[in-house]
Amino acid sequence: MRDSKTGNFKIYNTLTRKKEAFESIRTGLVGMYVCGVTPYSEAHLGHARCYVVFDTLRRYLEFLGYEVTYVQNITDIDDKIIAKSMETGDTPSDIASRYFSSFMGEMEKLNVKPADIYPRVTENIDKIISFIKALIKKGSAYEISGSVYFRVSSLDGYGDFSGRGEGEKVIGEESKGLRAKKDPRDFALWKQDPEYGWDSPWGQGRPGWHIECSAMSKDILGDFFDIHGGGLDLLFPHHENEIAQSTALTGRVPARYWVHNGMVTLRGDKMAKSTGNLFLLNEALKEVSPGALRIFLLSSSYRQSLDYDPEALKGTEKAFRRLVELKEELIRAGKFYEQGFCDWNDPLVEALSDDLNTARTLGRIFTAAGPLLEKIYGKTHTEDDAALARRIIFVTEEVLGIELNTPSAGMDNSGIEELISRREKLRNQRRFGEADVIRDKLLEKGIEIKDTPSGPRWRKVSPG
Template sequence: MPMKIYNTLTKKKEEFIPLEKPIVKMYICGPTVYDEAHLGHGRTYVAFDLIRRYLEHRNYIVRLVMNFTDIDDKIIDRSKREGVPIEGLTNKYIRSFLKDMEKLKVKGADIYPRVSEHIDDIIEFIDILIKKGYAYVSKGGVYFHVKKFKDYGKLSNVKLDEEKIHRVEDPNKRDPADFALWKFAKPGEPSWDSPWGKGRPAWHIECSAMAIKYLGECFDIHGGGSDLIFPHHENEIAQSEAYTGKSPWVKYWIHTGFVTVDDEKMSKSLGNFVTLKEILRRYDPEVVRFFLLQRHYRSPLEYSEEGLKDTMNTLERLYNTLENIDAVLRDSEIKYKLEREDRETLNTLTDLWMKFYSAMDDDFNTPEALKYVFEVSSCINRYMTASNRPNRSTLLLARDFFKIVGEIFGIFDKYYGSSQSEDEEFKHLVDILIDIRNKLRKEKNFPLADEIRDKLKKIGIQLEDTPKGTLWKRVV
């Protein structure tokens, strides 16, 4: 079954065929670094991290570029308000953002270009647009003449006569829909020399210039939040395709849904946001990450404390399944003749694994994929409870499935990062203590046997006495 991705540009799911297989070139719009990142930012970057991880799991080589907007009106205003240099302010929030992403296990981009370090590239880009007749110099700066680009609106379906593209009346524009490429400097603002006068880049031009510099004139995936479709990404397409003369500039456009609070978009302007720093102080980062991935990336995600607590409990149940598998594995055996329950369980696990892949291949459908993860958990738990002699290969198949899920979703580190790295000497030591405890119980020395059990529990080892013998597992 081919992998399909919903393309905002064509408004339909399309088979994913990269331009230079197996390389996938991806550009993600990064943050404007004037404040702490909130949960809505986390949702976008965790979603694209899952997309990247799945592509890599499918043996693609992902080349990822994500920018930092470090020159912007909001940055200038905050710098003035707090009396701190712009560079110090932006460096502070870039470090903070990267630290949040590291906690959420978002894999790093190959490069994080900053606007302030690509002024020459942006000036050259604008100069070519002027020479081609797509841009013009005015008293306010340099503007892109939208009516010169006949395909304007193809991403967002916005028409030039719609009121929402005439939000700001500017006498310096030839047409109300035109957008700025270069802003002339106001007193006290940071500025750079250009052929048209001292100034700074406007917002949209930065992503076009940096994406083309690092990924080429055409590339595979451009992504961001749904709020960027218009005007940011629409304007990027116009200026980029005017610059290169090639269409489409980007083959697949991917956009994430909003995090909502009481059905309203989480945003700083509405004051209904929660920062990643705050939520990561109250919840394990893996819980937050799993919460952000349980809804489809294009759907709205309602934030609530109840939702996070439910996620924490769900994740704990999956961890319990992993620990149960690990415990039963120690007393399992390789069967050369499978019993009916062994065959049925193997068939069920194989079928669910294939359904997991089918869901992920269908536009990264995480809710559907997780449904099969939970079914695998139920299936293997039933098998371990019912079988008197669990087949080692069956248990290993289930554990391998969860390992792949963990790699794609960025979860289960507490198991695969710690439990599986235990050396044989540690496991052997626990088995020796269990053997001693069992002998003490036979001798009816229950106080000392209980003391061994309690002390093991204090270091995260839980014993369970069953008709099949004493099993142990780590308590996460």
């Protein structure tokens, strides 16, 4: 499995703050853990970007020949979910499953491959409790009146990961009502909660935020796995604390590569549920096709901030359709008969080996696709052209995950075809007024007619 093609991938590692050659711990296998959502409201573009980016990383690794185990947790119990539950009267579990299934529906539309495992906090309470017990035993945690805290002073190098200095005092939210915490930097592993809690050696309570990832990633992927991903906003305190807990227990940082995606901003400021400065994913999917949205999200570097601009998003729809067109024309020309394939060092995908440079990859795709389309239209394409088109489609769909849906797929076309041929007859009789009525009627239904030298063609123009 380990061959030359896997050796060229470089990825930026937050742990070392530089691009490093990617090398998996076990030959041919990659364990990847990405921080998932807390399902208490609808997902926005920021979530979409994160999971599209990591889906693309996963697809690229699979393209390189790795077998990837992708784990994404679900924080299905937390303060916000409980707050929502009190507001609506539904149980926290109902809230979490409702928003999680809506999240999954949107991910499916975006052609995000499902994770292999979605561990839930509420189904892993026993593992979390064992983890905490082990930390107490090691002297890295202590209990105060039913809650348990991590003892930051027990660990050297706390703060190194996120670049926070030793002397800096970080006062967590948990500390507010609990002056007894021994160090302001200490954070909760277990929170006393008689109402929404589980039984534990320290009484009724529930897990702190960070411990779930340490406990569940260890359980599924082991003490040391390849990639840990998440949004840049999780760097501190979440990932810093996760590293602290795991390191205190096992003696090592739990993952080799720490990968963070940049934030999505709206009007220059970060998109966030809590501030209401957001653009919902389902709104975006009303504006453009899922494939166009994916192009939008992958058209800049994943580590950079991405500003949501309505015009820029809309613009990707047209670019997306040209690629759809390429696939359609190829099918029409009868040249889509074999599965496309390309090598890791093909100019089309080669840029991905440089820290997943999707923007340059898209540039290469469009550069190559432009001249091809016209050749295929004019039927002047050669076998090499058709092979290139297949490679473009392969990279676009399989590696970048941009599904090039052919509009006719899965639709009832008979009515449309009939209207079009009726229009053709009218046109031949030069009864243009009546012909245009049909054209307008179809356009209202989102069907656009294109009169080409080889006859009329149509396609669906509205997203969805």
